[in-house]
Amino acid sequence: MPIVDPRTGAPLNTPEGSTQTSAASxxxxxxxxxxxxxxxxxxxLEGSVQTPVLLDCWAPWCEPCKNLxxxxxxxxxxYAGAFILAKLNIEEHQEIAAQLGIRSVPDVKLIMQGQLYDQFQGALPEKQIREWLAQYIEAPQDAPASPEEQAEAALAAGDAATAQAIYRQLVQENPEHYDYQVDLASATLAGGNAEDARSVLDNLPPEHRDAPKARGVRARIDFGDEAPSAEELASLEGRDDSEARYKRALRQVADGHYEAGLDALLALMKADRAYGDDAARLTLLRVFDALGADHPLTVAYRRKLFALLY
Structure with a gap:
């Protein structure tokens, strides 16, 4: 039975001369x-008719393969037998690799019922692999949380130190997966060390340093730098002018009280659009950048901003 790519209908040639025995138990x-x-x-081929097969194509010289x-x-x-992990060393078995069309590694293919159902290239994070795999194979009910999920839970519980330790380990194991370094910077910032967080971001390659995720962490660092100190905030007590309202909003955002800060910025924008050369609107956009485009607050407050503008 040939492997057929269901998206194109094209068969993937398979090696001749291999044995015709029952599927792996x-x-x-x-x-x-x-x-x-x-x-x-x-x-x-035969085994995937009974049990899905994850075909991991790798090479000894490939560092991402060793991480994956x-x-x-x-x-x-x-998964305890819910799928079979089949490992193919493309250096030792170049004929198979050629007939499968392997051009770079790591290359992971999901084979089910003798067909290529899906695939991915590169050393994806564990959480992303779990999500990808769960689309096709039911995950065990007692599956442990991925390292990324453990780090996220630690941050949600206010345990930045544990999150930092997890991300440091992930960075060490996956040095070319730069999102982990951004996550480490974010956890470091949550732990109160803005300078170390900035240093992590500064050492990223330019294309990752300027990507939205890294820009978001840097925006949070900048908000912390710009927000008024406790002493300055106390000096604003009783003031309701635009400057005082803006600085209080900055402090709310820097402290992670995003919804309150966004509400304050929208209110200031409505009351005094000219303040600080449109500072309220521009700061709203920076908060959206810090939260990320898919964050529920970003989605909701972009609508509110649009309604206010138009």
Missing amino acids: ADPANYIVDIDMSNFQQVV MPVLEKLAHE
């Missing part, structure tokens, strides 16, 4: 299988 020893010419037919493989092996054990 769900015995724990067979969750992870090294693929060669002798078992490709059995494990990948332990994650896939961990998931294979967690």
